Amino acid sequence: MKQQILIVGAGFGGLWSALSAVRLLDRQGADAAVALLAPQAELRIRPRFYEHNVAGTTAPLGALFDAVGVNFIQGSATGIDSQARRVRYTGADGQSHELPYDRLVLATGSEVARPAAAGIDRHTFDVDSLESAVELERHLHALAALPESPARNTVVVVGGGFTGIETATEMPGRLRAILGEETALNVIIVDPGQRIGAAMGDSIAEIIAHASETLGVSWRLGAPVSSVDENGVTLANGERIETRTVIWAAGVKASPLTAQIDAPRCPRGRLHVDRNLKVLGQDEIYATGDTAYAATDDLGNHALMTCQHAISLGRSAGNNAAADLLGVAPIPYSQPKYVTCLDLGGWGAVYTEGWDRQVKLTGEEGKQLKTQINTQWIYPPAADRAVALAAADPLIPVVA
Incomplete structure (x- = not known):
């Protein structure tokens, strides 16, 4: 054998x-x-x-x-x-x-990774798997059938790291396509950190803050989630956010x-x-x-x-x-x-190099690179034996 x-x-x-x-x-x-x-x-x-x-x-x-x-x-x-x-x-x-x-x-x-806090396992969406991302998409489209209300028009994203920021900054455009351009939207990132984008490093935190403000994405800092139910989120500091959509992106x-x-x-x-x-x-x-x-x-x-x-x-x-x-x-x-290319929705994207995240591209230039990465670079090679095996050489750097 x-x-x-x-x-x-x-x-x-x-x-x-x-x-x-x-x-x-x-x-x-x-x-x-x-x-x-x-x-x-x-x-x-x-x-x-x-x-x-x-x-x-x-x-x-x-x-x-x-x-x-x-x-x-x-x-x-x-x-x-x-x-x-x-x-x-x-x-x-x-x-x-x-x-x-x-x-x-x-x-x-x-x-x-979801903690054991009340309701988080039952009342939050995520974008961790294809199935869960499809479930979230269906939910967002179903919002259009509900009566307009602040809770319907509010999306809370828990986690201010890479996934949370990309999910939240994409959300205004997604929601307007579903609920209408004139809808009063409220997209909120909840993060236990003390500064916007702190998890991404000082070099790009100001860019994230600027893009968030431009897109209308707000942040709640320094207060982790205490509980989640079908009608909203309660933070550890007692603040209540009424919403029908909570997305968990906290690790x-x-x-x-x-x-x-x-x-x-x-x-x-x-x-x-x-x-x-x-x-x-x-x-x-x-x-x-x-x-x-x-x-x-x-x-x-x-x-x-x-x-x-x-x-x-x-x-x-x-x-x-x-x-x-x-x-x-x-x-x-x-x-x-090590490099990062963080999508910031309609604002563009920011591309950095090094573990200290030195900013190299922002806005539309960054967005063009992000699109190329997401639609070309990370896809599998062609179904050709010679081409595929050549691409699998462990000495080829993923990022030159």
Whole structure:
């Protein structure tokens, strides 16, 4: 029986792990198999879920997998037995199955983190998954059938980080398209920080504040959410905001499957890995994307839970899992360049470089780059074996 590299997850980390593993096996002339287990053979473009028409933010992967020889297995992983080197999953038939592996790459991503405060689990939307983003879109369109009121016209976004800001600054345009251009809208970001955009760093905080003011997006600072019900939000300082729409964007946590691996984890549940992305204390398991707590350089920086890092992590994890299987030298993961491109809705966007977020582009120039990133750069390569495997080289920087 062929030795098998099993990748669990078809997000950015999983996709690029599969391509990179095949690439090295191909270059070494090795007779080993690469299998990928996921609920669907498609890449869901999660960084775009704050946009309207999210049903179009997917990319099919079946033809690509066929072209490069990845064995796609439809199902959802439910358990990992690292001693027996097997993964349990529920298949498309609804039955429980198992898959063996010689090397495992865990790429099951992350999920929205909701605290236990009253009502948050029942009365908030999010843009964390395609299904939840579609649910939010349906809800927004359904608002048009309700009688006009301040609560109907108010949207509260909880969380002033990347996702919260992009979701909130896009919201005025989305709501006007649904409720009418003359509707009196109220979009509010609730954040426990003391300054607008503080989570994004001082260099762009003033830009975020200016864009928010221009778009009519207001902030409630220094008061976390105490409770949420079907009619509104209550903050810890006692303030009440009447609304029919609360969107939770206050952080994510790693896939629960990380807890099934005996290894240290960061506070968000990500598995600690070495520079080759092998999980600490495990001989046959690699982690990538949002499941990996990985150093990007020698300066103390670690990969964030973003597609920018997941793509590079995937290329490294797949290559190194295959290298380990074959007994050849790995290529240590390294991603010293970090950039951000924050969408600010109708105002434009802001593009920064470096961990200190030095501003390089703003407004329409930034928006043009953001559009290019969201519609071209982060999509899968063509279903052409040579093109796809060339793109999976772990030495290619995601950002030049």
